[in-house]
Amino acid sequence: MVRRIALIVVFAAAVAAGCGGERSRPRPRPASGPGPVAGPALEAAIALRVAEYGPAARDRLRPSFAVAGVPYPPARFLLLGLKRERELQLYASGAGQPLRFIQSFRIAGASGALGPKLREGDHQVPEGIYRIAYLNPRSIAHLSLALTYPNDFDLARAAEDGRDPLALGGDIMIHGGGKSVGCLAIGDLAAEDLFVLAADSDWHSAVIIISPVDFRRATLPFGYRAPVPWVDQLYTQLRTQMFSLPAPARFPATSVAAGAY
Numbered sequence: 409m410v411r412r413i414a415l416i417v418v419f420a421a422a423v424a425a426g427c428g429g430e431r432s433r434p435r436p437r438p439a440s441g442p443g444p445v446a447g448p449a450l451e452a453a454i455a456l457r458v459a460e461y462g463p464a465a466r467d468r469l470r471p472s473f474a475v476a477g478v479p480y481p482p483a484r485f486l487l488l489g490l491k492r493e494r495e496l497q498l499y500a501s502g503a504g505q506p507l508r509f510i511q512s513f514r515i516a517g518a519s520g521a522l523g524p525k526l527r528e529g530d531h532q533v534p535e536g537i538y539r540i541a542y543l544n545p546r547s548i549a550h551l552s553l554a555l556t557y558p559n560d561f562d563l564a565r566a567a568e569d570g571r572d573p574l575a576l577g578g579d580i581m582i583h584g585g586g587k588s589v590g591c592l593a594i595g596d597l598a599a600e601d602l603f604v605l606a607a608d609s610d611w612h613s614a615v616i617i618i619s620p621v622d623f624r625r626a627t628l629p630f631g632y633r634a635p636v637p638w639v640d641q642l643y644t645q646l647r648t649q650m651f652s653l654p655a656p657a658r659f660p661a662t663s664v665a666a667g668a669y
Contacts, residue, residue, distance in 0.1 A: 450542075450545075453545040453546060454543050454545045454607055456545070457545040457551060457603065457607075458603075458604055458607045458608075461551075461600040461603070461604055462604045462607075462608075464600070465600045465601045465603075465604035465605070466480065466604060466608075468597070468601055469510075469601055469604075469605060472498075472510045472511040473500065473510060476500070476508045476509065476510050477508065478500050478501060478502050478505065478508050478510065479502045480608075481605070481608035481609045482500035482501055482502060482609055483501055483502050483503040483504075483505070483609075483610070484500065484501055484507075484609070484610065484613050484614065485498065485499065485500040485501075485510075485605065485609055485614050486498075486499040486500070486507055486614065486615045486616075486617065486653070487499075487582070487602070487614070487615070487616045487617070488617045488619070488650065488653065489515070489533075489582075489592055489616070489617065489618040489619065490515075490619055490621065490622045491515075491518065491522060491533060491535070491618065491619065491620050491621070492522060492620060492621045492622075492626070492629075493621065493622055493626075494514060494515040494516075494518070495512050495513070495514065495515060495622075496512065496513040496514075496515055496582070496592060496594055496598075497509065497511075497512050497513075497656065498510040498511050498512070498513070498602075498605075499653055499654070506654070507653060507654065508654060509653075509654055509655070509656045509657075512656070513594045513595075513598040513601075513602075514594065514595070514598075515592050515593070515594060516585070516586040516587075516593050516594060516595050517585065517586045517587040517588045517592075517593035518533050518588055518591070518592055518593065519531045519532075519533065519588060519589045519590060520532035520533055520590070522620040522621070522628070522629070522632060523535070523620065523634070523635050523639065524536065524562075524635070524636070524639065524642060525557070525562075525576070525577060525580075525590070526566075526569075526571065526576070526635065526636065527571060527575055527576060527577060528575050528576060528577035528578070529577065530577070531589055531590055532590065533580075533590060533591065533592060533618060534555070534557045534558075534562070534580055534590075534618055535618050535619060535620060535642060535646070536557070536559060536561055536562060536617075536618060536642060536645075536646075537559070537561075537615065537616070537617050537645065537646070537649060538555040538556045538557055538559055538615075538616040538617075538618070539555070539556045539559075539612070539614065539615065539616065540553050540554065540555065540556070540606060540611045540612070540614050540616065541554040541555060541556045542554050543603060543606055543607060543611065544581065544583075545603075547581065547583050547584070549581070549583035549584045549585040549588070549591075549593060549599070550583065550584030550585060550596045550599050550600075551583065551584055551596075551599045551600060551603040552581035552582060552583035552584070552591075552599065552603075553581060553582045553583075553602060553603065553606055553611075553616075554579070554580070554581050555580045555581065555582070555616055557576075557577075557578065557580040558573070558576045558577075558578070561642070561645075562576060563576075565636070565638050568638070569636060577590065579591075582594060582599070582602065582616070583599055584596040584598075584599030584600070585599075592618075617646065617649055617650070619643075619646045619650065620643075622650070623643070623646065623647045623650050623651070624650055624651060624653075624655055625655075628643075
């Protein structure tokens with residue numbers, strides 16, 4: 409019994425980690441890390457959260473899926489995070505369908521400026537194409553989806569630049585609440601919706617794109633200066649991915665000053 413309690417305490421501490429603030433001490437492993445250890449304890453914690461929040465979250469999600477003509481749960485989904493517009497767009501599809509726009513969530517909190525994340529402690533929200541590393545049922549910010557930052561592109565560019573691959577930062581999440589450092593805070597209800605969607609779906613195949621702006625309808629702000637030479641390469645990748653997505657029929661009105669937010 410004592411051993412079981414100790415394991416539960418260790419597990420709770422692991423899944424409680426999130427991105428309310430980035431760690432400042434050196435890491436002995438790549439910053440993305442494996443997160444909580446997969447197994448019955450994590451699966452049970454996720455199942456408890458889905459049982460608690462699932463009915464209401466599905467009730468909120470299903471009307472948008474029905475309008476888009478996509479079954480719930482979908483065969484796959486994609487999230488497009490737009491930093492300047494402070495918007496997180498959800499796309500999904502059924503088996504054999506192309507991705508379709510489902511709905512948007514407001515980004516309530518983030519930090520930094522337009523441009524990629526380069527190092528731990530720079531308070532930047534990463535930019536790139538990521539996957540979901542794991543579902544965090546006991547995040548310090550309610551519920552969260554952990555992203556696979558740094559990805560292979562981030563690590564390769566760090567090596568080219570001579571930056572320490574163990575000092576790129578990590579614990580990047582899409583989470584609840586209204587404030588964040590280096591992550592995307594979308595409020596508790598939206599976090600519940602995406603957590604339940606991910607748990608109901610094949611979240612391992614989900615794609616997460618984070619871009620400085622919506623390149624389908626905007627350009628980078630006048631005077632924007634790339635912090636590193638390879639930004640053009642990154643943004644070409646993001647444009648290609650973005651233009652393969654169906655644009656929402658009606659973009660929500662956004663008015664956010666360029667730069668810090």
